[in-house]
Amino acid sequence: AAGVIQSPRHLIKEKRETATLKCYPIPRHDTVYWYQQGPGQDPQFLISFYEKMQSDKGSIPDRFSAQQFSDYHSELNMSSLELGDSALYFCASSVTGDTGELFFGEGSRLTVL
């Protein structure tokens, strides 16, 4: 079965640089979520999109932005990177009327030097 695809899996950036993470949800899933998980932390919700419209926003820094495109893939853009942005970034998707489960990708590990 198709799963949530995230790219790149690993990314190394310098402080003040910009990074873009991509997420391809499971086909026919209508909602995409982004989470940030710092070392030893629980995943923190950043932002979500339902049918390509932003539906909810969590603790996402102003330096971060995200969007969902017509093909339902989503991108998380992070600018002016800081050391504290080093984390595992998860994308998840779900479909309305299903089991309520969020299906997670394998994550993109960002390291800021």
Add this chain to the structure above:
Amino acid sequence: AQTVTQSQPEMSVQEAETVTLSCTYDTSESDYYLFWYKQPPSRQMILVIRQEAYKQQNATENRFSVNFQKAAKSFSLKISDSQLGDAAMYFCAYRSGGNRDDKIIFGKGTRLHILP
């Protein structure tokens, strides 16, 4: 706002024994989902078991079962016949059932060690 609390940062269990991980949550909603996710060293989030709040019967998945106490807002995970591959971080999670696009809220996690 909903919250999820896992009071056990770490636990250990002997291989083949049974262990129970605790989770409590706070909500004013009546319609919601509860989950246990497993995160092994590979860091992938793997769904272990899910429970719909309207169902009184406790969910089971092979060696994994839950004790869902809705009135007490408790949702514990029991792992029977523990195996080395069960070693991981376990997150209890809550999701509202009312809106189609509600996010999942995670607890802080319990790291489970399996002793050979």
